[in-house]
Amino acid sequence: MATERYDAPAREKHWQQVWNEKGTFRTKDIRTKDKSGKPKRYQLEMFPYPSGRVHMGHVRNYTLGDVMARYMRAKGFNVLHPMGWDAFGLPAENAAIERKVHPRKWTYENIDTMRSQLKAMGLSIDWEREFATCDPAYYVHQQRLFLDFLKKKVDGEPLAYRKTAKVNWDPVENTVLANEQVIDGRGWRSGAVVEQRDLTQWFFRITAYAEDLLQALDKLQPTWPDFVCTQQRNWIGKSTGANMRFALEGRKLPKKLQALEVFTTRHDTIFGASFMAISAEHPLAAHLAQKNEELAAFIVECRKIGTTEEALAKAEKKGWDTGIVAVHPFRPDVKLPVYVANFIVMGYGTGAIFGCPAHDQRDLDFARKYGRPVVPVVLPPGADAATFNIGSEAYVGEGTLINSEFLDGLMIEAAKDKMASLLEDRGIGERKVNYRMRDWLLSRQRYWGCPIPVIHCGTDGIVPVPVEDLPVKLPDDVTFDRPGNPLDYHPAWKHVTCPKCGGAAVRETDTMDTFVDSSWYQFRFTAPNAPTPTDKKALKYWAPVDQYIGGKEHAVLHLLYARFFTRGMKATKHVTFDEPFTSMFTQGIVVHETYRSENGDWLTPAEITIEGDGINRKATSITTGRPVEIGAIEKMSKSRKNVVDPDDIIASYGADTARLFIVSDSPPDRDIIWTDGGVAGASRQVQRIWRIIDQVVERNGKRNSKSPSFGPEALALRRAAHKTLNGVGQNIEALRYNVAVAQIYELTHALSGAMDKSGEGLDWAIREAGEFLVQAIGPMMPHLAEECWARLGYNTLLAEQPWPAVEPGLLVDDTVTIAVQVNGKRRDEMTVARSAGSGEIETAALRLEAVVRALEGRPVKKVIVVPQRIVNVVV
RNA sequence: GCGGACGUGGUGGAACCGGUAGACACACAGGACUUAAAAUCCUGAGACGGCGACGUCGUGAGGGUUCGAGUCCCUCCGUCCGCACCA
Numbered sequence: 001m002a003t004e005r006y007d008a009p010a011r012e013k014h015w016q017q018v019w020n021e022k023g024t025f026r027t028k029d030i031r032t033k034d035k036s037g038k039p040k041r042y043q044l045e046m047f048p049y050p051s052g053r054v055h056m057g058h059v060r061n062y063t064l065g066d067v068m069a070r071y072m073r074a075k076g077f078n079v080l081h082p083m084g085w086d087a088f089g090l091p092a093e094n095a096a097i098e099r100k101v102h103p104r105k106w107t108y109e110n111i112d113t114m115r116s117q118l119k120a121m122g123l124s125i126d127w128e129r130e131f132a133t134c135d136p137a138y139y140v141h142q143q144r145l146f147l148d149f150l151k152k153k154v155d156g157e158p159l160a161y162r163k164t165a166k167v168n169w170d171p172v173e174n175t176v177l178a179n180e181q182v183i184d185g186r187g188w189r190s191g192a193v194v195e196q197r198d199l200t201q202w203f204f205r206i207t208a209y210a211e212d213l214l215q216a217l218d219k220l221q222p223t224w225p226d227f228v229c230t231q232q233r234n235w236i237g238k239s240t241g242a243n244m245r246f247a248l249e250g251r252k253l254p255k256k257l258q259a260l261e262v263f264t265t266r267h268d269t270i271f272g273a274s275f276m277a278i279s280a281e282h283p284l285a286a287h288l289a290q291k292n293e294e295l296a297a298f299i300v301e302c303r304k305i306g307t308t309e310e311a312l313a314k315a316e317k318k319g320w321d322t323g324i325v326a327v328h329p330f331r332p333d334v335k336l337p338v339y340v341a342n343f344i345v346m347g348y349g350t351g352a353i354f355g356c357p358a359h360d361q362r363d364l365d366f367a368r369k370y371g372r373p374v375v376p377v378v379l380p381p382g383a384d385a386a387t388f389n390i391g392s393e394a395y396v397g398e399g400t401l402i403n404s405e406f407l408d409g410l411m412i413e414a415a416k417d418k419m420a421s422l423l424e425d426r427g428i429g430e431r432k433v434n435y436r437m438r439d440w441l442l443s444r445q446r447y448w449g450c451p452i453p454v455i456h457c458g459t460d461g462i463v464p465v466p467v468e469d470l471p472v473k474l475p476d477d478v479t480f481d482r483p484g485n486p487l488d489y490h491p492a493w494k495h496v497t498c499p500k501c502g503g504a505a506v507r508e509t510d511t512m513d514t515f516v517d518s519s520w521y522q523f524r525f526t527a528p529n530a531p532t533p534t535d536k537k538a539l540k541y542w543a544p545v546d547q548y549i550g551g552k553e554h555a556v557l558h559l560l561y562a563r564f565f566t567r568g569m570k571a572t573k574h575v576t577f578d579e580p581f582t583s584m585f586t587q588g589i590v591v592h593e594t595y596r597s598e599n600g601d602w603l604t605p606a607e608i609t610i611e612g613d614g615i616n617r618k619a620t621s622i623t624t625g626r627p628v629e630i631g632a633i634e635k636m637s638k639s640r641k642n643v644v645d646p647d648d649i650i651a652s653y654g655a656d657t658a659r660l661f662i663v664s665d666s667p668p669d670r671d672i673i674w675t676d677g678g679v680a681g682a683s684r685q686v687q688r689i690w691r692i693i694d695q696v697v698e699r700n701g702k703r704n705s706k707s708p709s710f711g712p713e714a715l716a717l718r719r720a721a722h723k724t725l726n727g728v729g730q731n732i733e734a735l736r737y738n739v740a741v742a743q744i745y746e747l748t749h750a751l752s753g754a755m756d757k758s759g760e761g762l763d764w765a766i767r768e769a770g771e772f773l774v775q776a777i778g779p780m781m782p783h784l785a786e787e788c789w790a791r792l793g794y795n796t797l798l799a800e801q802p803w804p805a806v807e808p809g810l811l812v813d814d815t816v817t818i819a820v821q822v823n824g825k826r827r828d829e830m831t832v833a834r835s836a837g838s839g840e841i842e843t844a845a846l847r848l849e850a851v852v853r854a855l856e857g858r859p860v861k862k863v864i865v866v867p868q869r870i871v872n873v874v875v
Numbered sequence: 876g877c878g879g880a881c882g883u884g885g886u887g888g889a890a891c892c893g894g895u896a897g898a899c900a901c902a903c904a905g906g907a908c909u910u911a912a913a914a915u916c917c918u919g920a921g922a923c924g925g926c927g928a929c930g931u932c933g934u935g936a937g938g939g940u941u942c943g944a945g946u947c948c949c950u951c952c953g954u955c956c957g958c959a960c961c962a
Contacts, residue, residue, distance in 0.1 A: 005914090225880095226879075226880080227878095227879050227880060227956080227957080230878065230879055230880095230957090231878085231879075231956095231957055231958080233878095234877090234878065234879090234957080234958060235957095235958080237958095237961065239961075239962085241962080262962080263961095263962065264962060265961095265962065266962075277962090317960080341960095342960090343960045343962095344960080344961095344962080345960075345961065345962095347961085348961045348962075349961075349962065352962090353962045354962090355962090356962095360962070361876085361960090362960055362962080363962085365960095434961080434962090436958095436961055552956080552957095555956095555957080556957085556958095664887095664899085664900070665887050665888060665899085665900060665901080666887065666888075667888080670881090670887095670888095671955095672887090673886095673887075675887095675901085677901060677902075678887085678900090678901070680901095681900070681901060681902095682900095684914095684915095685900090687914095687915095688915095691915085730891095738887090738888070738889085738899085738900095739888095739889065739898090739899085741899075741900085742888090742889070742898065742899035742900075743898090743899080744899090745898095745899055745900075746898080746899070749899095752916090817895080818894090818895080819894075819895035820895090821894085821895085821942085821943070823942080823943090824941095824942065824943045825943095826895055828895095829895060861942090862942065863942090864894095864942050864943080866894060869894050869895095870894045870895075870943080872894080872942050872943060873942090874942050874943095
């Protein structure tokens, strides 16, 4: 019996079945059934897109979350740990086009596959709360939220609204493309040159919360990764400055265009202004272009470089002199020529600037090219006003104002303040805060998404679909045999009667961006069957999510959208708080070596064998026997073929091995290199623990009896066991799983070391340490833990056991080993009683032979004693 | 260009508040068991010098603060990520 190998794949199926039958991980409905009075813990990982099969990134994500969920359950929390599917999206439509399979069928087949794969991982998930966002039972509530956002006004404007926006239009596919579908200015599928078209689109007014989303980051910072907070701050892009208006001269202009408004953060430098520049899309440019073909051509040219970002950043600054001039507001005799310039973006500020070349690099480049004057108005500290000159680099640092009349001598901030007040007094400008973030464009001209529940009526305009008519369901009978949005050319679906006047009307055929689906799913899990989007009681108990875990790639969009949506749902009375995720953790990716055959084809790890090690490692193709080049370690991807299928690992080694590999060695937030060697190592550990527990059982210690007195061996083992359990718990809570695993290994060493000893109370201690070991591995290797628990003679489930209480007295040793330094250099160490005082330690240290030798007879100047830590003898 | 993160043995990594750098693991070497191998167990190991006790050096580089720095401060180098003409 003792030498039997643990058959992980078989036993794992068994325990999964037991958990399933007993409903071990089913979370009780808080509204009716749970009366436990336990504190709650909501553990959530980003739900997957059902792309087809589970990949290692999923395995990592859900393992990390499951360890936390299982640990918290053992710690006495009432845990909510749900799973669902981010099921709308473009790949389903691509599959429909390429393989003639309906998006719904494709999606649900993938969900079935992936659900069974996730179940094989042994995740402690309440599968009864599962939902897919493509289910009308889910999106009906999303449509309701949309209608509430449509109605709700924040600062006088509705949260959902329509306006025209530029979209990427593929003239061959006859459809709108997402930015990532535009490659080098061409449609990814058709290869046609993409046009910019104006379409009326739906938006969420996320900018209404720009300031709040920014401010609240300070409160999230301690429990969110720094980089996520900084990226969100940059994305929101707050800048404080002023709007100012310039009178225009030189041509007859319509009233609206007679003044040019600019946004600036450097209103202090107005006396250094030497030109004005407006965007090619500015109304003034459009107006002038009507009667000027040359300008019209220039505008078209500007628009072209707008498609590739790389070119955009490097493109040479170009301008077109309109012949119009702006009057300097403080020096009426100074006229500033107005250019249409390719580096001014319409979407930011007012789409127009005044150029101050001395203190802005872009303006300087432009001024040098078009021969505009460069007058410094800020003098760096210590520089001489008479000789200070701008060369090829603009001065953007601190300093005092010069050449600026009434601003002279002021520091930049003071000058800005004075200038802003002056603008306001004169009525030609005002203080202004600008944000880079734009409103969230949620319209998608796609079939496989949540329909936007409005109706367009010739007489009543935009009419919301009445709540009782929801959901607006997607029609099933659609075809993908021609380009464009199937909803648009469906023969019947969009034709309806107007809910207001009863006349003929048409449905909105746009569907929602799938980021909408994932912006509130975390709340739906708290009451997945509620008749309203959220259930007050359930939400009050469970929300917000205590620990959210997911990929770094969602640092901005998904997390920012979810934060906005929570605010919107608060404004519409669906939730009572602002932030959806109390604590956020971003995991690293799974990477693997790449392999290429002689003719450059990528090969999968399964198609090759490797021999040797270090620089002698050689890879060979299994099918051809030819040498294979071992390439860089990269993110697992289908295109590089460096993928390992989780199913293969689970089938041959078991889920616990995969889970252990995921959590050992690499810190969860860093990238993890998947290697065969590492998997084999994890598998060995699984077997080692199984054997140790077997030995523990053979040893036949009893723990149910009263604790005996303990000899030194037993005491040492008990200390190790209690320290381990304590450390493992702390490290799991801090998501430092790799350190927790290392501590578990230390306990296995202590246990196997004690196994061939004997001593007073040792059998008892071995039994205790064995049980602690099983408890400690529970969150990470739950199947093995159940198997060991049963082997220890229990007929209960380990998953239902509380985390054992540690005895505080066993966490500290009676004696401590402290280092002894001479002049900061370690010379020896000594073991003293923990309670030893400074004087005692000092005398003992000075007596040490190594210390005496190092002193070389020199007089001791000072002795620094830090009890329990270190002694430093200074000479 | 701007912003962020990181840099520790052959490798992944550990080191709470500044207090014995290298826990734990992988790979490696030696040994035990075996006819042999696999599996398993034990031992060794940062580098350099020395038979040895031991000594010197050592956390990307340089400087600083301190009795004491992987940890704090400054400068530089490198890697990765995000944003990218944002006025």
